[in-house]
Structure formats: C-alpha cells, structure tokens
Amino acid sequence: MSVPRKILFVDDEQNILDSYRASLRRRFSVETALGPEEGLEKIVKSGPYAVVVSDLKMPKMDGVTFLNKVQELSPDTVRIMLTGHADLDSAIAAVNEGSVFRFLTKPSHIDEMVRTLTVAVKQYSLVVAERELLRGTLRGSIKVLMDILSLVNPEAFGRSERVRRLAGFLGQSLSLAQPLHLDLAAMLCQLGCVTLPETVLQKVLKGEDLSPEEKQIFDMHPSITVGMLSNIPRMEKVTEIILHMQDSLAVNPTQPVESRVLRLCLDYDLLVQQGMEKQDAIDALRAREGVYDPKMVTVLEKGTAGEEGYVRREIALSELRVGMLLDEDLWSLDEVYIMVDGTEITEAALIRISNFAKTKRLPDRIRVKVPVEQVA
Known part of the structure; x- marks a missing residue:
C-alpha cells in the first residue's frame, strides 16, 4: 500500500490552518505551519512534501519569497499560492516566473481546493516517477552499455x-x-x-x-x-x-x-x-x-x-569480486591487453577474465582497490 503524499499549508493565521486541516484531512495527508519560518523548518526536518500551499501576504517573508526558498530546498515539491483579488498581478507574475505551479484566490471553495490539490499531487508523482526512470531504468541500461564498450x-x-x-x-x-x-x-x-x-x-x-x-x-x-x-x-x-x-x-x-x-x-x-x-x-x-x-x-x-572507501590489496586473480577496482592494467602473460587500471569489476568483467583464464595465461595475482565493506 502506497504512502499518502503529504501536503503542507503555510499561513500566519492559526484559525485558517485549522480550517484547512479539518476540511481536507479525510482526502489528503495534511500538515500545517504557522508562518514561513516554521514552514521552512518543517520542509527540512519532515519533508519531502508533495505540495506546499502558501498564503501570499505574511509578515517578515511574503509568499513569493517563501515559495522560492521551498523550490531551492525541495525542487520536486509542487508550489501553490493563495492570494486575494487585489494581489492577482503578483500571483500571475509568480506563476509566469516558474516559482508557483498554480494560484487560488481567497476565499477558495473546498471543491476547487480539492481539484487543485489532486492535480498538484499527480504532477508531483509524475516528476518523481521521471526521476526514478532516470535513476533506475535508464541509468541501468546505460551502465550495461558502458560495461560492454569497456570490454571492446x-x-x-x-x-x-x-x-x-x-x-x-x-x-x-x-x-x-x-x-x-x-x-x-x-x-x-x-x-x-x-x-x-x-x-x-x-x-x-x-x-x-x-x-x-x-x-x-x-x-x-x-x-x-x-x-x-x-x-x-x-x-x-x-x-x-x-x-x-x-x-x-x-x-x-x-x-x-x-x-x-x-x-x-x-x-x-x-x-x-x-x-x-x-x-x-x-x-x-x-x-x-x-x-x-x-x-x-x-x-x-x-x-x-x-x-575514499577503498583499501589497496594484492590478491589472487580468483579472489576478484564485483565492486573492486583494478589498481593496475591487466595483461595476459602473452601480452594481450585485457582491462585498464581503474576499471570497476562487474559481472561482465568477471566473465571476460574467466574466459581469458580458460584460453590464455593470466598472472596469478593483481593489485586492486577493495571496498572497505569487503575487507575481512
């Protein structure tokens, strides 16, 4: 079961925050912060938040400045601004500059708020999913390609x-x-x-x-x-x-x-x-x-x-393990160049070395850098 995406409301009036929590807690995982300073503290200590909703007019730090800081601390977080009709120009400018995803005018009807938050949570999920695609599928595919090319x-x-x-x-x-x-x-x-x-x-x-x-x-x-x-x-x-x-x-x-x-x-x-x-x-x-x-x-x-995180060792070729780094070029005894100094030992590299060991004479020992977690 997936964990609900968290939403943070930031305002300088406690009664408004209590109203948000009461009206939305059955649909969303809602947290509140009294003022921008507390909001930034919560983002650092309790984040990440999928969505941050901030009032525009707050003492010491306005909503635009606050949401810009949110963007620096948590780039994936979707930012929404609440503003009065008199401040529409400021809200529109914030949207156009990219620091705000959407703005809502006050007072905002509960149905409109729910629709906006639903869209914002979906937007956050898309951003996170794209990053995971880069980190997982794409990165893994590229690593396989590089392993193959390193053999060539x-x-x-x-x-x-x-x-x-x-x-x-x-x-x-x-x-x-x-x-x-x-x-x-x-x-x-x-x-x-x-x-x-x-x-x-x-x-x-x-x-x-x-x-x-x-x-x-x-x-x-x-x-x-x-x-x-x-x-x-x-x-x-x-x-x-x-x-x-x-x-x-x-x-x-x-x-x-x-x-x-x-x-x-x-x-x-x-x-x-x-x-x-x-x-x-x-x-x-x-x-x-x-x-x-x-x-x-x-x-x-x-x-x-x-x-950092490695110790140098001279080991038997049979002791090579995934994650070690070669600390010298690997040549066969009949002078076939196999792998360069600094190569990370992968499954593909182990297979290549094993194949050479079956057909060509390889040195008995080799210098490597061993991850500290592999050191006995």
Whole structure:
C-alpha cells in the first residue's frame, strides 16, 4: 500500500490552518505551519512534501519569497499560492516566473481546493516517477552499455569509469542539486571516442602533441556523443553537460557547473594516467588560469580523488569480486591487453577474465582497490 503524499499549508493565521486541516484531512495527508519560518523548518526536518500551499501576504517573508526558498530546498515539491483579488498581478507574475505551479484566490471553495490539490499531487508523482526512470531504468541500461564498450575499448571506457567516480566525489562535495545528470554524463562522456582513430586516442592518452587535423577530430567527440544520444528521451540536460565539457571557464563563463566538474575530472585523470603524482597534477591544473573553477580544484586537492572507501590489496586473480577496482592494467602473460587500471569489476568483467583464464595465461595475482565493506 502506497504512502499518502503529504501536503503542507503555510499561513500566519492559526484559525485558517485549522480550517484547512479539518476540511481536507479525510482526502489528503495534511500538515500545517504557522508562518514561513516554521514552514521552512518543517520542509527540512519532515519533508519531502508533495505540495506546499502558501498564503501570499505574511509578515517578515511574503509568499513569493517563501515559495522560492521551498523550490531551492525541495525542487520536486509542487508550489501553490493563495492570494486575494487585489494581489492577482503578483500571483500571475509568480506563476509566469516558474516559482508557483498554480494560484487560488481567497476565499477558495473546498471543491476547487480539492481539484487543485489532486492535480498538484499527480504532477508531483509524475516528476518523481521521471526521476526514478532516470535513476533506475535508464541509468541501468546505460551502465550495461558502458560495461560492454569497456570490454571492446578498455582504455576509453575504463577512463569513463574512473572519471565517473571522481565526478561523483566532487558532485557530492559541492552538493549538486541533480547529481544524477552528472553521473550519466560521466558514464557517457567517452562514447564519441568510438569514432576516433586508434592513433589519435593513443596520442591523447599519452599526452603527445596532436596535428591540427587530429586535434579537430578529437575536439569533435563531445558533439558526436551528443548526436548519438539525441534520440534518447529525457537526456537534454545530460547532452548539454557533455557538449560543454571541453569548454574553459574564461571562454564560457556560463559553462554548466556539471560540465566544469567533468572537464576538471577528465583532465586530472589524464595527467595521473600519464604518470604524474596526484599533487603535481593538481598543481598543473591550477597553473592553467581561466580553464577551471578554482574552488573545484581546491575541493579535488583536499579530497581523496574519489578513492575514499577503498583499501589497496594484492590478491589472487580468483579472489576478484564485483565492486573492486583494478589498481593496475591487466595483461595476459602473452601480452594481450585485457582491462585498464581503474576499471570497476562487474559481472561482465568477471566473465571476460574467466574466459581469458580458460584460453590464455593470466598472472596469478593483481593489485586492486577493495571496498572497505569487503575487507575481512
């Protein structure tokens, strides 16, 4: 049985709040807050609320300001404003600016209130369902695709897995409102590399200079990725992040914050994979004035580069488990390149290793990063 969606009424008059609760409690899960300060406190401590209904005229903080703060704290919450006839212009402006879903004039008939709340709850359910689709079905499908591509091109797609972990660390540290978009963009950011000639990709990974023609080819891979993803619904924000992930902040001051994170993580990973020590890589990035957000570089420097929660171990190949990370490239003893350093061990990766073990000689032991929860 599903839990009823909660609705919060906010007003500075207790008798009005009591009236809402009495008339609507049989149809909805109703809570009340006496004034905007108490309303914000309830949203933080008792949320999420499907719908917040606020009076326009309240002391200290008007309804428009209050609902804007609600939007910042709980973006999915549907916001409704109650207003008198004299304040219609303010209410209409709030709706047009996107901070309010609908407004009702006071006094509002109970039937009209019920209809409006019913529509608002449905709207909230749609928003939540769409987010769950991105988090569950779409994210899972993309993860399967990336696992397959990492077996075909371990260097490019093993890199995307490392960058994804870095980006997740930074996104959490920066308290991004929608970390899922960044996660999907990090997973997919190397998709366009499937079109690159192997010689160009190797030059990039080794830090070698590209010819003008090669640079032009490489610079096109984000737009190629965007083209590949253009037919997938609900990916507009993700493709925007990828499209601008090679911008520099000085050239594009409006570069999306997720794109800034992705650019920093990609460049940091490249320097580390080329043999730089982590602090040297941070110093090199900081020296590139105008390219990155300096605050993000500082966060990356102070953090653990996305590796927190792991311990390094050298284990037998037979001890590999899902969730571990390779801490070195995996080669067969007859020099077949199998997986890149940093690859997350998945079910598909275990199958690939098992198949190689049956047909080719593999090393007995390998260095890995083990999640702390798997450490005996």
